[in-house]
Amino acid sequence: MSTGTTHVTCQRLVFDWPDGTRVFDGLDLAIGPGRTGLIGVNGSGKSTLLKLIAGELTPLAGTVRAEGEIGYLAQSLTLDTEEPVDRLLGIDRARAALHAIEAGDVAEEHFTALGDDWDVEERTRAVLDQLGLAHVDLDSTVGRVSGGETVMLRLAALLLRRPDVLLLDEPTNNLDLRARERLYAAVRAWRGVLVVVSHDRELLEHVDQVADLRDGQVVRFGGTLAAYQEALAVEQEAAERGVRAAEADVRRQKRELIEAHDKLAGRARAGRRAGETAGLPRIVAGARKRAAEVSAGKHRILHEERLADARERLSEAEAAVREDDEIRVELPHTAVPGRRRVLTLRELELRNGTRAELSVLGPERIGLVGANGAGKTTLLNTIAGRLAPTAGEARAHVPLRYLPQRLDVLDGALSVADNVRALAPSAEPHRVRGHLARFLFRKDGPDQLVGTLSGGERFRATLAALLLAEPAPQLLLLDEPTNNLDLASVRQLTSALTAYRGALLVASHDVPFLRELGLTRWLEVADGEVTETGPS
Structure with a gap:
């Protein structure tokens, strides 16, 4: 790794999107060795800045310089499911050369491809073991591992390259609790320059400084997220x-x-x-x-x-006063009497073989945890009626609404207000606009097409439509609701759910978020069963 005091510099950086929207207008930034947590509201340009540093985008003006090799883990990974794991890890040529030499083929091209990397497989296995991927076969394909494991494999590829600068964009999205802990350990062990964009508060407790991107400029603070927020x-x-x-x-x-x-x-x-x-x-x-x-x-x-x-x-x-608006809304119509039966799962068997018995009474708040692939999303889809069970019954006794991970509830061709009216057809236009104002859609906000909204805006629009729907939902199902949300949006979600008076069933790997919801029960999906567990 290079030894200069500054490894990444941005000088008078200017960047516009093709439609003319200006993201940066003269941004100056210098990042040296250590771990930097880059935070900011949705749409502030965090991912764009990482792409500019990584060279995936070109600035309109100004300069971006990085000393040494850059490794970049994008937020959205599009991978070929037929790609071999060793090729994804970037070791396929060295590994093939090693096997050829071990088989007695001493052609010079094999020695050239291998170089000094004679322990390539041992080194790879050590990194995979560090990231909880010891079970992954190097000869298998990417399509045989889960989404969370794919993220960790991509991180393993970067760690094997040992870049001077490591850029991570929302790396904990879709990772279960164990995978997150391993990623935290990898971040703590990093000795080069690391810049991580994240809303994961636990991850941001492992950084050396926080860089807050706001209004096109960066304010830095030496310390963790908790120290910065204090x-x-x-x-x-x-x-x-x-x-x-x-x-x-x-x-x-x-x-x-x-x-x-x-x-x-x-x-x-x-x-x-x-x-x-x-x-x-x-x-x-x-x-x-x-x-x-x-x-x-x-x-x-x-x-x-x-x-x-x-x-x-x-x-x-x-x-000097920040205006990070909070959602403030009263939802009395969602209230559920204390002993009313809300949900019954009787001898339920999901498509993946998981079995569940559950009875929910009154306004219970239940957290649903478990490893990637355990069946949390399958369970929620079955309760919501999107999937049929293999056996048994999932019966909701009150009106329910479901917020899926992909936020595909709304029609992108309709405005925010029209989407809300579609779920609450008897609501008068002025009442809809009044409610949307409390979800931070003011002035022309209700008239925006959902397809043009940012991730955080789309999330707020979806949440507003579900909570204002008719009949009022007395059971709310949420699947990883904090994925891709900035810290302000997570606070807004927490505020809205605090006002919610019905029963909640929330699947999430974001433990601090779950704790703030005032959960009454924790359920874990593991080994084909849904069982009661203590707070994580």
Whole structure:
């Protein structure tokens, strides 16, 4: 690995999307050795910045420089399911050459392909074992491993290359708890430059610094996410105090300006009366009047300048306060009486062979955990009626709604408001728009086509449509709802679910998120069974 003090630099970086939307306008950034957590709201440009550093996108202006080799793990992986595992890992040529030499073929081309990498298989096995992939056959194909294992194989390929700069974009999406722990360990062990984009709060506790991308610029803080958020909270509290003080100053200056006007008007009236009664010569009275007007004008200008200064200080104070809006919504119609039967799973057998017996009463909040491929999504799809069980019964006794991982509930060709009305046909337009405002769709927001929304916006639109649907859902099924959501959106989701009064069944690998929901039960899908478990 290279030894310079700075490995990645962006200078006066400018980037536009093909439609002319500007993402960066003069971004400056320098990242040195260590682990950097890159955070920011959805749409702020985090993934775009990683692609610019990796060379997958070209800036409109400015420069991007990286010292040494770059390894990049994209958020969305499109892989050939027929590709051999050893080729995905980048060791197929060296491995084939090694096997040829071991078989007695001493052609020079084999030695050239192998180089000094005589322990290629042992080194690969060590990395795979580190990432929990010891069971993966190097001669098998990518299609024979799960989605989470595919992500870990791609990470293994990067670790085997030993790049100087490692870029990871939402690496824990779709990883189960064990795989996440292994990824955390790999991040902790990294000794080069690492930049990770993530909403995973546990992962961001293993970084050396946080870089917050906001309004096209980066603010950095030395420390973990928790330390950064604590410092930010103190800063925002001070900023809000500054706004209150500045508002008070504006009110005071307005009051003093009005009082000054009243005093000057009073003096002017008194002066006119005194002139009339004193019988002063007209020229003397006129001179006094002009002097009084000049004095009054100076006094008025002084107070107006003070008011303008106070307003400027208020604008500066308001600019220092972040406006990360929270969803605030009351959902009384979703309430479920304490002893009402909500869901029954009786002798249920899923398509993958998993069996389940379950009874849900009242507004229970249940977390569903388990390894990738264990059957959590299959269980939710079966309860929602999207899949038929092999045997037994899954019966919901109350209206339910399902939020799948792919957020494919809404029609992309319709507006946000039209999608909500499709699920709540009796709702009047002004009522729909009022509800959508609470989900942060204001002004023209309800008229946006769902197909044009960002990931975070689409998520909010889907959540709004489900929670406002008719009849009101008293059972809500959520499948990995925090995937691809920024930290602000996760807070918004938590806020909305706090207002929800019905029963929840949430499948997630995001343990901090599950803990914040106030769960009453935890279920684990493992070894073909759905069983009660303790908090993770």
